[in-house]
Amino acid sequence: xxxxxxxxxxxxxxxxxxxxxxxxxxxxxxxxxxxxxxxxxxxxxxxxxxxxxxxxxxxxxxxxxxxxxxxxxxxxxxxxxxxxxxxxxxxxxxxxxxxxxxxxxxxxxxxxxxxxxxxxxxxxxxxxxxxxxxxxxxxxxxxxxxxxxxxxxxxxxxxxxxxxxxxxxxxxxxxxxxxxxxxxxxxxxxxxxxxxxxxxxxxxxxxxxxxxxxxxxxxxxxxxxxxxxxxxxxxxxxxxxxxxxxxxxxxxxxxxxxxxxxxxxxx
Amino acid sequence: xxxxxxxxxxxxxxxxxxxxxxxxxxxxxxxxxxxxxxxxxxxxxxxxxxxxxxxxxxxxxxxxxxxxxxxxxxxxxxxxxxxxxxxxxxxxxxxxxxxxxxxxxxxxxxxxxxxxxxxxxxxxxxxxxxxxxxxx
Numbered sequence: 001x002x003x004x005x006x007x008x009x010x011x012x013x014x015x016x017x018x019x020x021x022x023x024x025x026x027x028x029x030x031x032x033x034x035x036x037x038x039x040x041x042x043x044x045x046x047x048x049x050x051x052x053x054x055x056x057x058x059x060x061x062x063x064x065x066x067x068x069x070x071x072x073x074x075x076x077x078x079x080x081x082x083x084x085x086x087x088x089x090x091x092x093x094x095x096x097x098x099x100x101x102x103x104x105x106x107x108x109x110x111x112x113x114x115x116x117x118x119x120x121x122x123x124x125x126x127x128x129x130x131x132x133x134x135x136x137x138x139x140x141x142x143x144x145x146x147x148x149x150x151x152x153x154x155x156x157x158x159x160x161x162x163x164x165x166x167x168x169x170x171x172x173x174x175x176x177x178x179x180x181x182x183x184x185x186x187x188x189x190x191x192x193x194x195x196x197x198x199x200x201x202x203x204x205x206x207x208x209x210x211x212x213x214x215x216x217x218x219x220x221x222x223x224x225x226x227x228x229x230x231x232x233x234x235x236x237x238x239x240x241x242x243x244x245x246x247x248x249x250x251x252x253x254x255x256x257x258x259x260x261x262x263x264x265x266x267x
Numbered sequence: 268x269x270x271x272x273x274x275x276x277x278x279x280x281x282x283x284x285x286x287x288x289x290x291x292x293x294x295x296x297x298x299x300x301x302x303x304x305x306x307x308x309x310x311x312x313x314x315x316x317x318x319x320x321x322x323x324x325x326x327x328x329x330x331x332x333x334x335x336x337x338x339x340x341x342x343x344x345x346x347x348x349x350x351x352x353x354x355x356x357x358x359x360x361x362x363x364x365x366x367x368x369x370x371x372x373x374x375x376x377x378x379x380x381x382x383x384x385x386x387x388x389x390x391x392x393x394x395x396x397x398x399x400x401x402x403x
Contacts, residue, residue, distance in 0.1 A: 072313035
């Protein structure tokens with residue numbers, strides 16, 4: 001189906017990025033909306049359209065997202081009304097009834113009707129039977145991806161002894177002393193008042209930056225030790241980020257590994 | 268009271284028909300992927316471990332979209348058939364069926380969804396005047 005360039009996913013993402021930067025409008029479920037747009041485009045193509053306006057496609061995909069959401073909300077409400085937590089097929093059918101009630105459906109006026117005999121279900125059955133099978137164009141991963149986060153263990157878990165008495169052992173352990181201890185102490189006596197604050201801030205920044213860089217270097221040397229333990233099942237693609245993320249690796253104790261520190265120059 | 272024995276038999280048939288239909292849903296692959304439907308159902312609080320219900324929602328949504336799209340297609344074709352100025356030009360244009368905001372809003376109005384599209388953003392008083400009146 002011809003369009004302004006949604007032929008493959010890369011173009012889709014690029015166009016999304018462009019529209020994002022130009023409109024400054026960021027939605028939290030952009031990925032799901034993009035998938036909905038592709039699905040709607042496929043259905044429109046099967047109906048007979050050859051191309052579409054972008055605004056029309058966006059409006060229609062917005063509407064079907066709302067439709068799904070509303071159907072779920074109604075079905076959930078019906079289930080809760082019946083005293084259940086999990087929804088039933090009859091809850092879903094009643095939800096469909098509510099959504100279609102504006103147009104009307106066969107058998108609505110029949111008081112003793114059976115839900116399954118409703119015009120709605122029959123319409124769906126006919127729809128499934130008549131139409132051809134059009135699977136979705138892309139393979140959709142399971143989303144939203146849940147990342148496993150293994151935080152720094154507690155004192156007790158790490159086997160460390162908290163140095164102070166007032167610190168219980170079930171609290172998370174302190175990071176390595178290298179990360180927060182300053183390497184070099186800067187002391188200058190002769191400074192003007194206006195420069196003092198500035199230099200003081202610079203000093204603080206350097207103090208933070210240097211140990212942080214040590215921290216980073218440590219992890220960089222450790223490689224991806226902790227990352228591999230986070231991969232669960234087939235969520236490979238989304239987990240690549242966590243695999244290469246050194247901050248998710250387990251912290252090392254002081255002296256466990258030799259760290260080669262290269263001199264770092266600040267601008 | 269006469270309805271009861273008939274309705275009970277009918278109910279059994281309907282139940283079996285419903286369960287058969289739900290089973291057949293697993294063979295049918297709806298165009299709207301299951302992951303998308305599950306995402307939005309989870310957002311709304313819908314909880315169900317049964318995959319067939321997810322498929323049912325997906326099929327119902329697909330049916331809804333197909334209905335709206337076919338209504339819009341009818342509007343589009345009706346408009347193309349109505350405008351017959353130069354037969355050769357229109358035959359060339361007839362091949363192109365475009366889903367426009369206009370047709371979509373007309374077909375959605377029947378479903379109770381009010382979609383209004385800004386026709387133009389005027390930067391001068393004469394913007395958007397019909398070409399016929401403009402020529403006059």
